[in-house]
Amino acid sequence: KAGVTQTPRYLIKTRGQQVTLSCSPISGHRSVSWYQQTPGQGLQFLFEYFSETQRNKGNFPGRFSGRQFSNSRSEMNVSTLELGDSALYLCASSNWGDSGANVLTFGAGSRLTVL
Amino acid sequence: SQQGEEDPQALSIQEGENATMNCSYKTSINNLQWYRQNSGRGLVHLILIRSNEREKHSGRLRVTLDTSKKSSSLLITASRAADTASYFCATTGNQFYFGTGTSLTVIP
Numbered sequence: 001k002a003g004v005t006q007t008p009r010y011l012i013k014t015r016g017q018q019v020t021l022s023c024s025p026i027s028g029h030r031s032v033s034w035y036q037q038t039p040g041q042g043l044q045f046l047f048e049y050f051s052e053t054q055r056n057k058g059n060f061p062g063r064f065s066g067r068q069f070s071n072s073r074s075e076m077n078v079s080t081l082e083l084g085d086s087a088l089y090l091c092a093s094s095n096w097g098d099s100g101a102n103v104l105t106f107g108a109g110s111r112l113t114v115l
Numbered sequence: 116s117q118q119g120e121e122d123p124q125a126l127s128i129q130e131g132e133n134a135t136m137n138c139s140y141k142t143s144i145n146n147l148q149w150y151r152q153n154s155g156r157g158l159v160h161l162i163l164i165r166s167n168e169r170e171k172h173s174g175r176l177r178v179t180l181d182t183s184k185k186s187s188s189l190l191i192t193a194s195r196a197a198d199t200a201s202y203f204c205a206t207t208g209n210q211f212y213f214g215t216g217t218s219l220t221v222i223p
Contacts, residue, residue: 004157033211043203043213045156056210090157102207103148106157 002027006091006107014115018079021110025072025093031055032074033104034066037088046089049074078112084115118216119204127220134191136217138204139184146209147180149189152201152216160201161189196223 005024015017025032033048033056045058049068066076072093078085088111092104119140128134138147146165150158164171164180164187171178177190191198199221204214 035213042215043209045212048210086116088155092158102146103160103163104150104158104205104211105160108157109155111155 001045004091004093004105004107006089006110008110009108010111010113012113012115013081015081015083018077019081019112020075020077021089021091021112023074023076023107025074025091026105027089029093029095029105030072030096031094032068032072033092033094034074034076035090035092037090037109038086043090047082053093083114086106086112088112118209119206119212121164121202121204121214121217122216123222124215124217127222128194129222130223131198132194134194134198134219134221136189136202136219138189138214139189140187140212140214141185141206142206142208144182147178147187148205148207149176149178150203150205152203152215154200156207157213158203194219194221196221 007022007097031050032045036044047066048056052068063079068074090109092106094104118139122137135138144166149161152158162173162176162178164178175192180187201216201218203216206212
């Protein structure tokens with residue numbers, strides 16, 4: 001079965017621009033969560049979507065937003081990019097909320113560099 | 116913050132030795148999981164231990180959990196160069212909380 005697919009893998013933006021990252025979860029997984037990983041802060045939780053509804057949100061400014069579509073695919077958007085937004089953005093899917101184990105399956109990540 | 120902390124932050128051992136890393140967390144948990152991350156890639160799930168379990172094994176991995184001390188340890192026996200990676204613990208309440216990670220280097 002296909003894994004979690006994140007696109008694009010690498011991208012470079014300049015300050016003030018916006019970016020949209022995409023995540024396709026494992027087929028059948030309804031939960032998609034996003035994390036920001038930086039050397040200084042480790043893995044920081046951004047938000048989680050379950051059946052198109054945002055179920056949990058981390059402590060990030062409103063410039064960070066996301067959504068989930070009916071096919072469980074998810075996008076996250078960062079507007080007005082800042083240098084500090086440079087990071088590896090990881091998407092993970094799970095069948096959280098179903099009867100199975102709540103284990104996360106991660107994509108390979110999208111490496112964002114803001115210049 | 117409910118984020119856990121791994122200890123040590125970095126560990127370097129010779130191939131064939133055992134590697135032990137520890138995780139401390141702050142709140143009550145449903146379960147605790149360990150993940151591995153190879154450089155610049157996504158995390159891969161290794162093992163899950165439920166809050167009512169004290170020890171669990173999977174291949175060369177052994178995980179212990181002490182809920183009274185809010186701590187867990189991951190032991191990798193007979194380490195290999197391919198075990199070189201960062202290891203994270205994650206606790207689950209209504210969301211996942213990841214620790215800061217232990218960077219393990221196994222020298223061939």
